[in-house]
Amino acid sequence: MRAGRRQGFTLVEVLASMALVAIILPTVMKGISLALHTASLARQKAVAASLAQTQLDELVATSDWSESSTSGDFPDFPGYTWTADVAERESTTLLEVEVSVLWQARGQERSVTLDTLVYTGGGTGSAGTMSSSGISGLSGGGGGGGGFGGGGGGRGQ
Numbered sequence: 690m691r692a693g694r695r696q697g698f699t700l701v702e703v704l705a706s707m708a709l710v711a712i713i714l715p716t717v718m719k720g721i722s723l724a725l726h727t728a729s730l731a732r733q734k735a736v737a738a739s740l741a742q743t744q745l746d747e748l749v750a751t752s753d754w755s756e757s758s759t760s761g762d763f764p765d766f767p768g769y770t771w772t773a774d775v776a777e778r779e780s781t782t783l784l785e786v787e788v789s790v791l792w793q794a795r796g797q798e799r800s801v802t803l804d805t806l807v808y809t810g811g812g813t814g815s816a817g818t819m820s821s822s823g824i825s826g827l828s829g830g831g832g833g834g835g836g837f838g839g840g841g842g843g844r845g846q
Contacts (some may be wrong), residue, residue, distance in 0.1 A: 697836040702820050719828060733792060733794055734762060734799070738790075740790050741790040741802070744771050745773075745788040749786060749807060768793060769790055770790070771793050774786075774787045778806060784807045785803060785805070785806055786806075788799070788802070788803050
């Protein structure tokens with residue numbers, strides 16, 4: 690063997706590499722854990738928003754919104770429950786129908802709320818819905834859109 694040629698790593702190089710891994714690995718694992726938690730929460734919110742929209746559509750389509758307050762659960766989605774509230778808006782011909790879906794995640798109660806305006810027609814027998822705002826329930830921000838026959842507006846936490 691020729692002099693000056695190195696074979697393998699020195700003890701100092703191995704220790705430096707191990708120290709670097711010991712510093713970086715926990716940070717990377719924490720980042721992965723946070724990303725998985727955020728993805729799980731996003732999935733739960735998406736499920737809750739879909740359930741709320743379905744329940745809101747059902748209440749408006751069947752005129753079950755005429756009840757002042759109602760609630761229930763989703764047999765196919767254990768752990769998710771819903772409540773609905775109705776309030777008069779600005780006139781006697783507009784009602785605000787609000788559906789909230791609640792569930793538990795990591796010991797905290799979470800919720801997504803969607804609402805819509807229902808035009809009762811002033812007793813003429815015709816009814817329709819008008820969106821109060823576009824859906825924004827997943828991030829809690831303001832929504833846009835709206836218009837006759839639109840979906841619900843929303844907010845979440």
